[in-house]
Amino acid sequence: MYRRTVVPICALTWLLAACASTPKAPNKYGHSYDYPYQAPAQVSEADADECGKRADAEAFAAASGISDRAGILFGPLGAAVQIARVKSRLNSTYEKVMKACLREKGYELTE
DSSP: OHHHHHHHHHHHHHHHHHHTSOOOOOOTTSSSOOOSOOOOTTSOHHHHHHHHHHHHHHHHHHHTTSOOHHHHHHHHHHHHHHHHHHHHHHHHHHHHHHHHHHHHTTOOOOO
């Protein structure tokens, strides 16, 4: 019985501690999530900003379609899976849209 109560409490405490970090200031898109993909050095700042705004909007639209059922049904473990799915969708959509936009502007990008 002791292990049945201590393990879930420890897991929940760890999850809450991980999520309770100090929020950082909003980035250029108005939120605190930073994408790992960065435009190559040869891309002008204006083109990177324009494509970044388009990619950010599409990434958040794509991620908003992910169901939150896992977080509701499976508690902290489901919430961790949910967060991973959302981050993956955000990152992949942002990179895909960003590269497509930069190619439309005439940049040659390597994969």
